[in-house]
Amino acid sequence: MIEKELQLGFEEILKGNKEWVNFVENDETGRFQQLAKGQHPEVLWIGCADSRVPANEITGKKPGEVFVHRNIANMCIHSDMSMLSVLDYAVNVLQVKHIIVAGHYGCGGIAASLSGQQHGIIDNWLCHIKDVYRLHAKEVDAIEDPEARVNRMVELNVKEQVFNLTTTSIVQNAWKNGAKLAIHGMVINIGTGELTNLDYSFISNESLNKVFAFK
Ligand code: CO
Numbered sequence: 565m566i567e568k569e570l571q572l573g574f575e576e577i578l579k580g581n582k583e584w585v586n587f588v589e590n591d592e593t594g595r596f597q598q599l600a601k602g603q604h605p606e607v608l609w610i611g612c613a614d615s616r617v618p619a620n621e622i623t624g625k626k627p628g629e630v631f632v633h634r635n636i637a638n639m640c641i642h643s644d645m646s647m648l649s650v651l652d653y654a655v656n657v658l659q660v661k662h663i664i665v666a667g668h669y670g671c672g673g674i675a676a677s678l679s680g681q682q683h684g685i686i687d688n689w690l691c692h693i694k695d696v697y698r699l700h701a702k703e704v705d706a707i708e709d710p711e712a713r714v715n716r717m718v719e720l721n722v723k724e725q726v727f728n729l730t731t732t733s734i735v736q737n738a739w740k741n742g743a744k745l746a747i748h749g750m751v752i753n754i755g756t757g758e759l760t761n762l763d764y765s766f767i768s769n770e771s772l773n774k775v776f777a778f779k
Contacts, residue, residue, distance in 0.1 A: 595628070605631045608654040610647070610725070611666040612638045612673065616754045619666070623759070631658060637673030638665055640725040641692050642732065651729070655738045661745060663729060666759070667722040668752040669715045678704075678717060693717075696724045722749040723764045730766045736778040739768050 588596045605628060609619040613634045620630055633650040640647055654660045667674075676683050677693035697704055700720045707713040726749040729735055738745050749764040769777040 599628045603628050605629050606661045608660045608663045610638055612668055617668045617752050638667050639692050640728040652734050655734050663747045665722050665725045666750045667718045671718050674717050675714045696721045731776045740778055
């Protein structure tokens with residue numbers, strides 16, 4: 565019985581791909597042949613791994629238009645080689661113009677970090693979210709409704725991850741070399757699909773404290 569269920573689920577994936585192949589075959593714009601040769605996305609999206617927040621669908625972008633990195637709670641951690649490698653490639657090779665850090669309300673990673681419960685190996689990852697809480701504990705603790713508390717933390721976490729990106733050597737050097745690169749913080753409402761701009765954007769290191777801004 566289990567095997568049958570697994571098989572059905574897997575077959576659905578293959579069936580879905582057949583539909584996609586059919587769609588690509590019937591596309592008359594030639595864009596897929598073009599895409600097969602290379603990519604020139606203008607946007608790097610750093611989002612949550614949550615299955616409900618697909619970057620392309622939410623932004624109305626087609627294949628080839630968004631370079632994507634996703635992890636639990638859309639974290640930008642200075643020692644995460646995976647994130648740094650994506651960032652370096654996006655900024656220095658693809659020369660994207662926009663980086664969007666996209667959180668989402670009701671994020672399970674954020675909720676878990678505030679729960680005081682153990683969750684296994686992920687707890688070490690969640691420590692980085694707890695660092696964000698530590699910076700904003702007073703404000704977060706003053707919110708009584710648990711859902712509202714998580715959602716405010718989602719916003720604050722996005723802002724802190726945007727800030728983390730601005731202080732990487734990759735972004736600092738890009739700005740120093742005159743790159744036109746904007747970094748934005750946004751939050752998705754899964755229920756409505758809306759992407760809200762948190763108005764926490766950077767286009768240079770001018771507003772950063774001198775400790776963080778490269779000369
Ligand atoms: Co999430």
